[in-house]
Amino acid sequence: KMGWLFKWTNYLKGYQRRWFVLSNGLLSYYRTQAEMAHTCRGTINLSTAHIDTEDSCNIVLSNGGRTYHLKASSEVERQRWVTALELAKAKAIRMRNNQSDDSGDEEPASQSDKSELHGTLKTLSSKLEDLSTCNDLIAKHGAALQRSLSELENLKLPAESGEKIKAVNERATIHSHYKSQNPDACRDFLDLAETHSRKWHRALQYEREQRIRLEETIEQLAKQHNSLERACRGAPGSAGSTGSVQSAKGEASDEDEETEYFDAMEDAPAFITVTADPKHHRYELSNQSSYNESCKDLLPRKRRRSRIPDKPNYSLNLWSIMKNCIGKELSKIPMPVNFNEPLSMLQRLTEDLEYHELLDKAVKCESSTEQMCFVAAFSVSSYSTTVHRTAKPFNPLLGETYELDRLEELGFRSLCEQVSHHPPAAAHHVFSKRGWTLWQEITIASKFRGKYLSIMPLGAIHLEFHSSGNHYVWRKVTSTVHNIIVGKLWIDQSGEIEIVNHKSKDKCQLKFTPYSYFSRDVPRKVTGVVSDADGKAHYVMSGTWDEKMECSKIVQSSHGSAGSEGKQKTVYQTLSPKVLWKKYPLPENAENMYFFSSLALTLNEPEERVAPTDSRLRPDQRLMESGRWDEANVEKQRLEEKQRAVRRRREAEAVEALEEGKDYEGYIPLWFERKVDPITGELICTYKGGYWEAKDKQDWSLCPDIF
Incomplete structure (x- = not known):
């Protein structure tokens, strides 16, 4: 969703009209629609945001230290935005919970996506081969069955048996008819899958090439920007020459020193x-x-x-x-x-x-x-x-x-x-x-x-x-x-x-x-x-x-x-x-010791x-x-x-508790507890005590084995 909303800026300017864009659980805003191409003025992540309404046209979004006061042009428009924001928030929370909670340190997405795609196609191909083999076997045994039934029919048997055999033979003929259509459907499916496999492959290849080109362009631009900045700093009389980032403080101002x-x-x-x-x-x-x-x-x-x-x-x-x-x-x-x-x-x-x-x-x-x-x-x-x-x-x-x-x-x-x-x-x-x-x-x-x-x-x-x-x-x-x-x-x-x-x-x-x-x-x-x-x-x-x-x-x-x-x-x-x-002052040799202070x-x-x-x-x-x-x-x-394994075990316990209809508390810190802070109204982890007493006794039995 995108559209105009009024955003509170400050007491001097009051509410200003801004272009808002809601996408992938993020609400971003721009001064104009044209700015969408290059300059985002701010973004708020809805998965951790509070959505409140003050009066008929107002929306208040807060996330961490950031709050947006927004105003819609009408009550109906306000309601549309609130609904869209609530839906986006719920979706973002679901996405966040489904995302891996590992320590950081997943495979780069492109690699895993690529191998997953290849793996899926390989599996699909082999299953279709199995299907073809089964189909051939059914055809072979079906033909043998019909031959046996025909032989039975030609035997001199009592009238009642003959009727039964005739009925079975008719069913076998119907089965044979449908069976003959099965390989054709399978072959069509296989052809379709192979065609799409090639299409996916080409699309993947194209995306990879585009990404590489984009990376090279960004790198090139950064290098040009860097050399321009250096040239600018070195230019005599330029305003920027009052000191580079790592240099000493800038020159004194022209104003009276006092x-x-x-x-x-x-x-x-x-x-x-x-x-x-x-x-x-x-x-x-x-x-x-x-x-x-x-x-x-x-x-x-x-x-x-x-x-x-x-x-x-x-x-x-x-x-x-x-x-x-x-x-x-x-x-x-x-x-x-x-x-x-x-x-x-x-x-x-x-x-x-x-x-x-x-x-x-x-x-x-x-x-x-x-x-x-x-x-x-x-x-x-x-x-x-x-x-x-x-x-x-x-x-x-x-x-x-x-x-x-x-x-x-x-x-x-x-x-x-x-x-x-x-x-x-x-x-x-x-x-x-x-x-x-x-x-x-x-x-x-x-x-x-x-x-x-x-x-x-x-x-x-x-x-x-x-x-x-x-x-x-x-x-x-x-x-x-x-x-x-x-x-x-x-x-x-x-x-x-x-x-x-x-x-x-x-x-x-x-x-x-x-x-x-x-x-x-x-x-x-x-x-x-x-x-x-x-x-x-x-x-x-x-x-x-x-x-x-x-x-x-x-x-x-x-x-x-x-x-x-x-x-x-x-x-x-x-x-x-x-x-x-x-x-x-920094200690001696600090530059070789990560610039650590004493x-x-x-x-x-x-x-x-x-x-x-x-x-x-x-x-x-x-x-x-x-x-x-x-x-x-x-x-x-x-x-x-090791940390991932513990997390997977916790997730399994949560599922188990859910199936048995019990509450599952999730991860609980050891020395701190979650409480609503009376001053800020935020949930905050505060010290609940016990650490220094445990240290005095050297009783660390509560501590998890994380290393």
């Missing part, structure tokens, strides 16, 4: 900050030493490893594997370990805690808006490790866990568990005795789109401070891996994060500006404003997601003149900025007393870290096959 311009967020008004005269204002962040003076822990830290074996020098072409997978979920792409880094997704999630001391400082803040600044800096800090980390983490096995117990040294302990396999979802819980608890369930949705790969983490991150009860919620932005086909891989973060304190209703809106070759902006820029429940702005946040974040206290705000796009810009007069967060180097260090499901014990990951990639690939296949 004035900084911030891009407008779609929902937030544009603003400018001007630094106020420090003589008239004195301010410090309460009880907080600035970043550089942060106190070090007094307890002696355990010595941990500071290096791992150097990465072997394999030259590999990612495109050669991924060209079969355009549009597919990344978790379903058969990827050898050669494109991985020796850490699992659970360990990557734990890396979000690298700058945990920002939360320790936030505990001591006197005002909730000031605390919000530290929470915002923390939310940005989790991206700092991604700037060079272009390798893929291992997709955890279902039931895999990862603990990081730093209670004595750093005050916190963290636990992750893989709670779903397709879509891959990990639950995470962190408790800090310094006054905060963090929890999240993250599902990674990813799509390979040819030249780049989009990674969309879905799910909310919750952070609660024990003494004040301040409860913050936010979601992650989209990560994009560029240059899949040609050139050096690089990562960008783009989108908006809205952090809400559900107790005080303070808000912080952060904007991650996508990288542009032609922008004079500093690359990887993040800007934002912290405001209270009444909408009054208190702080301006600014910085970059790979280096540092600062906050500036607003002392006065006034409406300035309209900007270039006609929007009125607010001018914030601020005190000089304070650095809240600064990235730690924390990342310790995450896979073998440790005693951990659960038997812990990522540190995963054998293929351990082999890969040691540089034994060929063995690691063999081991990866073994583990995935």
Whole structure:
């Protein structure tokens, strides 16, 4: 189904007319029908979406962190769309359930389709041969039967027997008549099947050739694009020459150094900050030493490893594997370990805690808006490790866990568990005795789109401070891996994060500006404003997601003149900025150790007393870290096959339960449980307890055997 609907864009523009297309369980929209050929403005997957209706003409679709508010031109049209969406959703769910739930790592579709087709035709041919043979045998025995009957008829027998024999003979003649038509029908069927077999074969061959031509064209275009970008960056005086992706920050702007311009967020008004005269204002962040003076822990830290074996020098072409997978979920792409880094997704999630001391400082803040600044800096800090980390983490096995117990040294302990396999979802819980608890369930949705790969983490991150009860919620932005086909891989973060304190209703809106070759902006820029429940702005946040974040206290705000796009810009007069967060330097030799930070180097260090499901014990990951990639690939296949076998066994149990009319609960996580979150209304896996107690007793009897 396709047609026009009105989509809510923002408070300035309201509802805008957009062209919507519903196909294969996906609802996509475009500004115009012509755009369908080249630019999709957004897509929502119905298999995991909620479909609601507000009033007679409205439809609300929500999926993860994305919500579309749509309006139809009439009630009848609205009903048509709702029916189509509900049908498409049911079909998409059926499709998803029928799809293999394996770990990723199916055969490329074209290969299996091809061999299946050939196999079917072969079987068909052999069955037809059997049919012909049977037919010949029937003919032979039928003729013999009739001869015997004729002989019987000619014998001198009592009248009654003669009648019986005559009747049988008549039936045999009728049988013979129909039997003679059977070989003709069989032959027709065989001819038809062979003709179609050739047709299918030609069609398959044509499709394969078309695919290869398309791949070559995409590759060619990517190479041209790449060389054009390089030429453009090298051109003197071009706007794009202010720094390549991997280069230093861009040049200073032409503006007066004391004035900084911030891009407008779609929902937030544009603003400018001007630094106020420090003589008239004195301010410090309460009880907080600035970043550089942060106190070090007094307890002696355990010595941990500071290096791992150097990465072997394999030259590999990612495109050669991924060209079969355009549009597919990344978790379903058969990827050898050669494109991985020796850490699992659970360990990557734990890396979000690298700058945990920002939360320790936030505990001591006197005002909730000031605390919000530290929470915002923390939310940005989790991206700092991604700037060079272009390798893929291992997709955890279902039931895999990862603990990081730093209670004595750093005050916190963290636990992750893989709670779903397709879509891959990990639950995470962190408790800090310094006054905060963090929890999240993250599902990674990813799509390979040819030249780049989009990674969309879905799910909310919750952070609660024990003494004040301040409860913050936010979601992650989209990560994009560029240059899949040609050139050096690089990562960008783009989108908006809205952090809400559900107790005080303070808000912080952060904007991650996508990288542009032609922008004079500093690359990887993040800007934002912290405001209270009444909408009054208190702080301006600014910085970059790979280096540092600062906050500036607003002392006065006034409406300035309209900007270039006609929007009125607010001018914030601020005190000089304070650095809240600064990235730690990478360890020596990091470029040969997957660009791991000092924390990342310790995450896979073998440790005693951990659960038997812990990522540190995963054998293929351990082999890969040691540089034994060929063995690691063999081991990866073994583990995935083992996981598939367990899944098949579960499916058989489900069928059995269904036949007996019993309920089947499906997979149940071990340390987490599904509950409706009272704040977001979403089903979320929260920690139910028991892990650390089991560790103290060293009683791991509940743990599944996954390795």
